[in-house]
Amino acid sequence: MAEPIMQTYDVQKSFEGKKARIAIIGTGNIANEHIHSYKKIPEVEIVAACDINESKLHMYCDRHDIPAENRYTSVEALLADKERLALDAADVCVWNCNHAACSIAALNAGLHVFCEKPMAYNTEQALAMKEAADRNGKLLMIGFVMRFSNEMNAAMDFIHAGTLGDIYYAKATYLRRHGNPGGWFADKSRSGGGPVIDLGVHVIDANRYMMGQPKPVSVYAATADKLGNRKNLKTTVSWKPLDAKEDDICDVEDFGTALIRFDNGATMLLETSYSLNGAGVVKRELYGDKGGMVFADMPKIYTEMNGYMVDVTPDLSYPKDDVPQFRREMQHFVDCVRTGCECRAKAEDGIWVMKILDAIYESARTGHEVIIK
Ligand SMILES: NC(=O)c1ccc[n+]([C@@H]2O[C@H](COP(=O)([O-])OP(=O)(O)OC[C@H]3O[C@@H](n4cnc5c(N)ncnc54)[C@H](O)[C@@H]3O)[C@@H](O)[C@H]2O)c1
Numbered sequence: 001m002a003e004p005i006m007q008t009y010d011v012q013k014s015f016e017g018k019k020a021r022i023a024i025i026g027t028g029n030i031a032n033e034h035i036h037s038y039k040k041i042p043e044v045e046i047v048a049a050c051d052i053n054e055s056k057l058h059m060y061c062d063r064h065d066i067p068a069e070n071r072y073t074s075v076e077a078l079l080a081d082k083e084r085l086a087l088d089a090a091d092v093c094v095w096n097c098n099h100a101a102c103s104i105a106a107l108n109a110g111l112h113v114f115c116e117k118p119m120a121y122n123t124e125q126a127l128a129m130k131e132a133a134d135r136n137g138k139l140l141m142i143g144f145v146m147r148f149s150n151e152m153n154a155a156m157d158f159i160h161a162g163t164l165g166d167i168y169y170a171k172a173t174y175l176r177r178h179g180n181p182g183g184w185f186a187d188k189s190r191s192g193g194g195p196v197i198d199l200g201v202h203v204i205d206a207n208r209y210m211m212g213q214p215k216p217v218s219v220y221a222a223t224a225d226k227l228g229n230r231k232n233l234k235t236t237v238s239w240k241p242l243d244a245k246e247d248d249i250c251d252v253e254d255f256g257t258a259l260i261r262f263d264n265g266a267t268m269l270l271e272t273s274y275s276l277n278g279a280g281v282v283k284r285e286l287y288g289d290k291g292g293m294v295f296a297d298m299p300k301i302y303t304e305m306n307g308y309m310v311d312v313t314p315d316l317s318y319p320k321d322d323v324p325q326f327r328r329e330m331q332h333f334v335d336c337v338r339t340g341c342e343c344r345a346k347a348e349d350g351i352w353v354m355k356i357l358d359a360i361y362e363s364a365r366t367g368h369e370v371i372i373k
Contacts, residue, residue: 015338021087022334023048023078023111025102026094027060028241030116034091035064037327044334048085050078056242075102079109087111089139089337095190096197100125107132107140114333116143118201118357119350121192126354130347141333141343142350146206148332149325154314155299158291159210163301165290167211170268172203173283179237180229180274183244186252194252196223197357200272204260205353207268207284210293214262216352219359220369221258227275228254258360270360 020043024031027049038044048070051057061071070085072078090106092099092115100120103113113133119142120126133140146152158164174195184190185198208214229250254275260268284295291303301312323331329345336343359370 018338019043019045020089020334020337021045021047021085022089022091022337023050023085023087024060025050025075025078025090025092025106026098027051027053027057028093029239031060031091031093032063033326034093034330037324037330038334039064040327041331041334043338044330047087048072048078048081050075053243075105079105079111082109082111089113089333091333092116095184096192097121097190100129103129103140104132107136107138110136110138112139112141112337114141114143114330115350117145117205117350118192118197119347119354123351123354123358126347126351130351133347139336139343140347141336142345142347143329144202144205144209144345144349144353145325145329146202147209147345148328150322150328151295151298151316152206152210152325154316155210155293155295158293158299158301158314159286163291163303164286164288164293167286167288168266169287170207170211170266171283171285172200172207172268172270172272173281173285174199174203174272175276175278175281176237176274177276177278177280178230178233178235179239179280180250180252180254181237181239181241181244182229182248182250183241185241186229186248186250188251191252193357193361194223194225194254194256195272195274196253196256196258196270196360199274200256200258200270200360201353201357203272203282203284204268204270204356205349207286208262208353209349210284210286211262211266211268213349213352214264214266216260216356216359216372217263218261218369218371219258219356219363221256221270221360221363222367223253223257223361223364224255225253226255227277230275253364256360256364258356258363260356 049066050072089112092102103115106113255273258270286293355372363370
């Protein structure tokens, strides 16, 4: 049985009545999503921001009332000013290739860190990040936002109650038909890869979380780059970096599939794409010996009752605590920083997922099964 998902908060005296003071590093699209959430959380103040792109930095800070003297074009300059800013934490929203450098610098400066998914460019960098967090005694939370939705909470309630029994198979599906964002996302030197590391990471983590976090032991995978970024289409994609350009490089895969084995004998099948001649879909599926769950927008349970096969759809239309997943995620980070409560998306979870992602690319490259240690 998986661990309970929420922990008791252990209030630290130093934060009584005081807000957590956070700096945003990387002021692009997701940083906008984060700050909209932070603005609804009374216990936090976003005091500074940093981006290597000066025009994006000022656009963001103007929009969100971050004063001119608290804007920085390098992480080093931001951290050099941490005493004046009285920073407690940093929220890292930069390109994947810079997650490790920015997070490690902030941890070494004595800040708690929230780092967006994927944890890093590769496992080696992810391990260095955790080492920095441990050495400095600071929190390193990873942005696995799917863990924080109302629907995930409901799914976990059923899983913890034993409704699915022993989960032995899962399917992780995140398919976009025309969804290569371009810009740095399509540049392997900055992203680390395409849909596998960008979208697959979400559903792999969500499924592994619901499976009780078994240890991955091997991966057999393939990727394809048949359709590219579909520039020929007249339609555009919805998620695009502001600085993406028409002639940007595109050297990432556009499709990936993998079979992941875990130490408890369970397996997970991944399918993910930026470009595909098929319908776009985000779906998590879990199959256990007592029940199954197909979880697209809402979790639906397939089980048996009184000798009949029955389908159960929990009514989540009137939740007591209806908070969007990003707000719940940011609230949890702020709670962790202020109270020292146990983090629900730890660095070690990020490392296991990074090991799976690295193994997928390695297996796709070699055509062989890759063993994870
Ligand atoms: N949780 C989610 O659902 C979700 C959704 C989208 C993106 N993300 C993640 O968030 C991160 C950012 O994605 P985005 O869509 O906001 O990209 P973006 O291009 O809109 O923003 C990234 C910003 O980081 C800046 N940057 C890069 N390196 C930097 C550095 N060393 N120091 C300071 N700034 C730096 C860039 O100039 C850019 O403005 C990525 O890791 C991505 O995977 C997560």
